[in-house]
Amino acid sequence: MEQYALITGASKGIGKSMAIELARSGYQLLLIARSETELRMLSKLLKEQFQVKVSYLATDLSLTDSTQLVAAWCAQQTDRLSILINNAGFGLWGDFGNLELHEQMAMLKLNIDAVISLTYHLLPVLKQQQQSYILNISSTAAYQAVPTLALYAASKSFVLSYSRALRYELKKTTVSVSCLCPGPTDTGFANRAGLDVLADLAEKFNMQPAVVAKAGLKGMFNKKAEIIPGFLNKLSAYGAQYLPKALIERITAGLYKR
Template sequence: MGSYALITGASKGIGKAMASQLAAKGYNLLLIARTENELQLLADELIASYKVKVSYLSADLANQLSPKIVADWCRGLHAEVSILINNAGYGLWGDFAELALAEQLNMLQVNLNSVVELTYHLLPLLKNQERAYILNVSSMAAYQALPTLALYAASKAFIISFSRAIRYELKNTSVSVTVLSPGPTDTGFAHRAGLDRLADLADKFNMQPADVARIGLKGMFECKVEIIPGLLNKLSAYGAKHLNKAWIERISAGLYRNAK
């Protein structure tokens, strides 16, 4: 198989699990993450285990120039990209007015702008394939407003809306668009966001990255629109849609404000 899958946030968690599972299927890989030594170790492991081609690029998607650099790098490799997985993302905990604006804008650049830009730049390559897929990773946080995680939740809600809209626009092309919304997953997200106490609670409900990756990739190849892995997460999304929003926001605020 000569096709390539490009994965952002590929060195850890769900992205790393997806890289391994796609390599097992025979896909060549283009891996993007911030830490070069982790990318090199992963690339060496996948090449040895699955005999696929793996190229990687260390890039910080918080840098506004990075999405174009990544796209130019792909074109320079003349790789036949048939899968784009926009997985990179993170959260910041705290009241909007109290967090540094520059840090919040960096988060939006990773969670939102880089997804838009990479999708835009790589769509011509994807359309050249007989069958191609885009998998955008959102979050269960997308289904309700979350005080103290305001911009994170909003950025993930954008990903769902954006994915559904361009899926419709691309319905007569070879490109299928899917959005994956994981709940608590053993990726270290809560600790990075500063949610130390909540991280201990989330550990009791965490799904494993390999399971989330397997469910997400299966749904992507089946051309599903939205994927919510795990029964508890599906019930949570249903509740967020049908229960009183003000009530949910009060509950969320009480939970997250005591999470530090």
């Protein structure tokens, strides 16, 4: 029986790598991103290379009612959705008071509201499957406050906390919930966030999207609650839980200062 996976933010980075891995495993794909051109190219590649069905919808999930549109579109494609990957998101770098409020609110709508709303609308169909999975993409930034990335880190803390709570609520159902918390990854995040100050550092420590994607999918299928790929990322996440918060904030503020 055909199984379908829906991936948001699927046109590049981790989302694109997950689409490739799932297509390789025989999943039919529903892909969401803003760029129709990139989605069309990826769809063509996956169909030709893996002979799977691929449908895509170009939309901005930070816009009002976009998740309802996606859910309705998904229902038209299949009633056998067994994987939901909430990957769409972005960050903004700078002091809270110096960044445009409308840009910060758009970030929160995508990083938080879209995850909540899309999960809510698709949960009924996921519950109907013999086994299904939700994978929410957070960040190692979720484990501490990060000055100059204040709202981004807070939004990722929300995603992690929400994922764990939802996982508990659904533990007696067929739906398994996992949260992937990658560290620096070569996805263009730094450029989108305006983090040029970390360009040289990123070249040394960035993980490749394909590596992060494989770790995330493996953890998801193994029904892990939290997935942190990379030894240094695990170390920083665990360290943030035990070191004094004020010390962690001074360290992160130093890393991300202009």
